[in-house]
Amino acid sequence: xxxxxxxxxxxxxxxxxxxxxxxxxxxxxxxxxxxxxxxxxxxxxxxxxxxxxxxxxxxxxxxxxxxxxxxxxxxxxxxxxxxxxxxxxxxxxxxxxxxxxxxxxxxxxxxxxxxxxxxxxxxxxxxxxxxxxxxxxxxxxxxxxxxxxxxxxxxxxxxxxxxxxxxxxxxxxxxxxxxxxxxxxxxxxxxxxxxxxxxxxxxxxxxxxxxxxxxxxxxxxxxxxxxxxxxxxxxxxxxxxxxxxxxxxxxxxxxxxxxxxxxxxxxxxxxxxxxxxxxxxxxxxxxxxxxxxxxxxxxxxxxxxxxxxxxxxxxxxxxxxx
Numbered sequence: 001x002x003x004x005x006x007x008x009x010x011x012x013x014x015x016x017x018x019x020x021x022x023x024x025x026x027x028x029x030x031x032x033x034x035x036x037x038x039x040x041x042x043x044x045x046x047x048x049x050x051x052x053x054x055x056x057x058x059x060x061x062x063x064x065x066x067x068x069x070x071x072x073x074x075x076x077x078x079x080x081x082x083x084x085x086x087x088x089x090x091x092x093x094x095x096x097x098x099x100x101x102x103x104x105x106x107x108x109x110x111x112x113x114x115x116x117x118x119x120x121x122x123x124x125x126x127x128x129x130x131x132x133x134x135x136x137x138x139x140x141x142x143x144x145x146x147x148x149x150x151x152x153x154x155x156x157x158x159x160x161x162x163x164x165x166x167x168x169x170x171x172x173x174x175x176x177x178x179x180x181x182x183x184x185x186x187x188x189x190x191x192x193x194x195x196x197x198x199x200x201x202x203x204x205x206x207x208x209x210x211x212x213x214x215x216x217x218x219x220x221x222x223x224x225x226x227x228x229x230x231x232x233x234x235x236x237x238x239x240x241x242x243x244x245x246x247x248x249x250x251x252x253x254x255x256x257x258x259x260x261x262x263x264x265x266x267x268x269x270x271x272x273x274x275x276x277x278x279x280x281x282x283x284x285x286x287x288x289x290x291x292x293x294x295x296x297x298x299x300x301x302x303x304x305x306x307x308x309x310x311x312x313x314x315x316x317x318x319x320x321x322x
Contacts, residue, residue, distance in 0.1 A: 039209035074212030228268030
């Protein structure tokens with residue numbers, strides 16, 4: 001166990017703000033459900049939350065004017081195969097496919113789609129054709145799609161796609177960038193459509209969701225679907241403290257920690273599965289100190305993973321503004 005995360009990071013320069021006095025500790029329960037189907041976005045300051053089913057989307061596209069990376073839905077166990085610069089029409093099966101997945105961190109240097117174009121200011125596409133495996137929850141007729149990313153600009157992405165086994169013709173789609181969000185989303189459902197499950201980037205701090213974690217310590221590395229917490233990496237920072245008790249963490253102490261804005265810094269390891277009791281227990285001694293986009297500091301720890309009826313998938317946490 002460690003007193004703080006050993007990753008030195010610096011906050012961007014901020015104007016001084018007048019902080020209100022510390023708040024009282026509060027408790028919130030997140031209704032993910034027993035199958036973790038529901039993902040929930042939470043803002044600590046307003047206590048607002050919103051959510052939808054995690055499997056509603058297939059692809060998440062970066063939304064910034066000079067961004068071009070995209071990611072797959074790891075919670076659905078989606079994967080990508082790069083088939084190279086072949087004729088789109090000639091690709092008719094998955095034979096010989098090698099599959100790639102995104103890391104839980106969504107680091108831009110290791111995405112499943114990779115650098116499919118050159119970086120801005122001259123984002124020339126490489127004309128590669130990909131197969132997307134949407135995951136085992138889909139039937140064979142709806143599971144595999146071929147995809148070719150045609151262009152990206154400061155305002156949109158344009159790509160071509162077609163169901164690999166389910167018939168139909170190739171479709172060209174323009175996905176618009178909404179820079180008020182971190183990502184813009186696409187689903188192949190309903191013939192293909194853009195959707196936006198994520199709130200505006202300045203309106204949330206934590207995302208409770210179902211995602212894929214890769215155990216790199218195993219040989220070969222083993223991907224596994226987990227339920228946990230992502231942070232809003234726009235300007236949210238987190239430190240860990242498993243030594244100091246929750247009640248003893250103060251604002252003055254919060255200023256001494258080293259912070260990280262890695263997307264999966266909170267992750268799923270705040271709970272552990274006991275095979276003897278076939279139940280989860282929370283590591284209530286693991287404290288997360290959060291600096292939000294407004295400059296407020298919070299302390300948070302998880303105290304349960306079950307609702308009052310004993311049903312799993314209802315993480316409960318105690319949190320307090322410092």
